[in-house]
Structure formats: structure tokens, C-alpha cells
Amino acid sequence: MDEVEEVEVVVAHAERATLRVGGVFLKVDADRARTDAEVEAMSLAPVPTPEILWRKPPVLAIAAVPGATLGRLGGAAAGSPAGWAAAGAAIRKLHDAPPPARTGRAGRSSAVLAAELDAECALLVAEGVLPADLVARNRRVAEAALRPWTPAFTHGDLQIAHVFLDGDQVTGIIDWSEAGRGDALYDLATFTLGHEEHLDEVLAGYGADVDLDVIHAWWSARSLLAVRWLAEHGFDPFAPGCEVDVLRSRM
Known part of the structure; x- marks a missing residue:
């Protein structure tokens, strides 16, 4: 009998799950539109992305990318200043590319975002969460964050855990299901969320003037919108360095 690789559950909740078997990631998503968006975005993105091995809805199989991430939210960040700058340069290359037709997570209108924020803030207080x-x-x-912006090719969920480097070279960016047209500063804020100390290094590689007030605004907006969802799906936004600490840092 052939040896069976150990199955690692990378993430799992009611909406989707990702499993790792050796050098293969199996992404299971109940929403086919998200997988469609992911496949399209990876085909268009001018940055390194995982190789698609096969697809049989609701499963997408992709190859692992080499290297390691810069860390994760709530944990210690790794990497040299040059590595963070290289990530910034890759993000800028993505944002400069022609955006897909689809509107991504980072592309909500100011009116929609304001309504979401107001509703979520009311619930956070009414339920005694914060x-x-x-x-x-x-x-x-x-x-x-509620201001006009020029649509860019955005990743939409650019956590540092989704960007891999080998040394100071970006080797792959994963998890493109939220990609599409959107606000470039949303990506930059997501990437530096909880790791404010590396923002200058990222912006040095990004190479463009950025409104820091908008970055700070997206840190607050993203955290406010995430706290209840994370808690309801088995994550801990109250863990040190995570979303609630980000909100406290704005005080």
C-alpha cells in the first residue's frame, strides 16, 4: 500500500476550507463564484501565483509555493527590511496592472462601506462585544477611507500570511478569491495590519505617495468589520496583536 501523506487542515469554517496534502493545497469553497474569481485573478496577476494543478468544483487544487511568509497577524513578523520592501514592490506591480472587470472586496463604494460600518458598529455595542x-x-x-479612489487591481485579502518570500524575493502570493477592482490602499492596509512598524519599509518598495490617514482608516474599518465574524467562525480577534488590539492602538 502506498504511503499516504498527512492531511493538514490549514483553515476551515462554514464557508470554505483549505487542506494541505504534501505539496498540494485543496481549497473547498461552497461559492463557485469565489473560485472563479480566484482562477481568473491568478491568470491575470503580474506577480508570482501558485500553479493550478486541477479544478473540479467545489475543489481547486494548487501547488505549494516556495519560501516562507513574513509572519501572521498576532504573531512576530519575520523578514528583513529589504524583504518587506520587495513585498511592497510586488504590491505596486499588481496595482499598476489593468484591473479585472469584477469588483473585489476592496471595491465597495463609500456608501456601501459606510452603511456596513454603521450597522456593524451598532451591533458591536448592542451585543457588548466592544x-x-x-x-x-x-x-x-x-x-x-470613505473618499473617491481610482480602481486598481487589488488582491482583496492581502494578509502577510498570503505573501511568500525566499530571502528578499517574492516567490508567490496566494488566496485570490476576493480579488478584483478596488481601492489600492485597502491592500496596503491589510498587508500592514498589526505590523505598523513595517509600513515605511513596505512603502519604500511601493514607491508612491500614500495618504497615511487612509491607511489608518482602513486599519480601523477592516478591524471593526471583522471582529464579530472572526469570533463567530472560531478565530480570536482578542488575541494579542490582532484586530481588537489594532482598534485599541487608535485610541
Whole structure:
């Protein structure tokens, strides 16, 4: 009997799951549109992406990419300043590319985002999840994200755990299901969320003037919108360095 590789559950919740078997990742998603978006985005992105091995809905099989991530939210960050700058340069290359026709997570209109924030803030307070003053302060900070922006090719979920480097070279960016047209500063804020100390290094590689107030606004907005969802899906936004600490840092 052939030896069977150990199966690792990378992430799993009601909407989707990712398993790793050796050098293969199996992504299972109940929403075929997300997988369609992921496959299209990887075919268009001008940055390294995983090789698609096969697809049989609802499963997408992709190859592991070489290298290691810069860390994760809530954990210690790794990598040299040159590595963070290389990530910034890759993000800029993505943002400069012609965007897909699809609107991604980072492409919500200001009106839609404002309504989502107001509704979520009300629930956070009403359900006693967060103190009212913490929510109110961050809602005010988040207001700076509600402004006109030029559509860019955005990843939409650019956590540092989704960017792999070998030394100071980007070897792959994974998890493209939220990609599409959107606000470039959303990606930059997501990538530096909880790791503010590396923002200057990322922007040095990105090579463009960036409104820091908007980056700060997206840190607040993204965290406010994520806290309840994370808690309901088995994650801990109250862990050190995670979303609630990001909100507290705005105080």
C-alpha cells in the first residue's frame, strides 16, 4: 500500500476550507463564484501565483509555493527590511496592472462601506462585544477611507500570511478569491495590519505617495468589520496583536 501523506487542515469554517496534502493545497469553497474569481485573478496577476494543478468544483487544487511568509497577524513578523520592501514592490506591480472587470472586496463604494460600518458598529455595542467609546473612536478614524479612489487591481485579502518570500524575493502570493477592482490602499492596509512598524519599509518598495490617514482608516474599518465574524467562525480577534488590539492602538 502506498504511503499516504498527512492531511493538514490549514483553515476551515462554514464557508470554505483549505487542506494541505504534501505539496498540494485543496481549497473547498461552497461559492463557485469565489473560485472563479480566484482562477481568473491568478491568470491575470503580474506577480508570482501558485500553479493550478486541477479544478473540479467545489475543489481547486494548487501547488505549494516556495519560501516562507513574513509572519501572521498576532504573531512576530519575520523578514528583513529589504524583504518587506520587495513585498511592497510586488504590491505596486499588481496595482499598476489593468484591473479585472469584477469588483473585489476592496471595491465597495463609500456608501456601501459606510452603511456596513454603521450597522456593524451598532451591533458591536448592542451585543457588548466592544466598549462604545472604542467603537466610536475607530468609526471616526475609518471615515477617511470613505473618499473617491481610482480602481486598481487589488488582491482583496492581502494578509502577510498570503505573501511568500525566499530571502528578499517574492516567490508567490496566494488566496485570490476576493480579488478584483478596488481601492489600492485597502491592500496596503491589510498587508500592514498589526505590523505598523513595517509600513515605511513596505512603502519604500511601493514607491508612491500614500495618504497615511487612509491607511489608518482602513486599519480601523477592516478591524471593526471583522471582529464579530472572526469570533463567530472560531478565530480570536482578542488575541494579542490582532484586530481588537489594532482598534485599541487608535485610541
